[in-house]
Amino acid sequence: MSSEPVIDPKIKVLIAIGASVAAGCQPCTEFQVKAARQSGACEKGIQFAVETALAARHAATRGIDRWSERCQGARPELEADFRASKQLLAELISVAAAICVQSVPDLVLHHAEASRLGATPEMLRATVAIARSIHNAAMEQIEAVLAGENANRASTPDDGALCGPAQGCGCR
DSSP states (O other): OOOSOSSOHHHHHHHHHHHHHHHTOHHHHHHHHHHHHHTTOOHHHHHHHHHHHHHHHHHHHHHHHHHHHHHHOSOOOOOHHHHHHTHHHHHHHHHHHHHHTTOHHHHHHHHHHHHHTTOOHHHHHHHHHHHHHHHHHHHHHHHHHHTTOOTTOOOOOTTSSSSSGGGTOOOO
């Protein structure tokens, strides 16, 4: 049996930087950049890992934008007064989104702003539960792809309320 690592340690830490950036984890990114430097990775290699991960995040954002437009259809113009009347909703959505993209700074910001705008602890707990449910469904899709299963299989989620065929969603 060979004692050679499957992936060179320097390459491994550059992959970890990319995963940390893509996950939106600031402490992880900071840790991995330090680890990369300690492993002898050059600054260009570190920058390459960051740029590659950011490109993946941007591609995912563009892809879900196209997908959501396909699901929604024509997008109505939202007037400033409509947006202004939905500030609390925007903050609650931003809390859920921050959880799903794993952005602690955004979570802290939007959680505080939602509270300032009148969100109750119960509203915030419900928002977090929704985000966790969606995040878990997405992780199940990832696991299915990694296992070689059909990534677009349809089944109802555990609570049967957020996604699934009954709600017209084919994501599970």
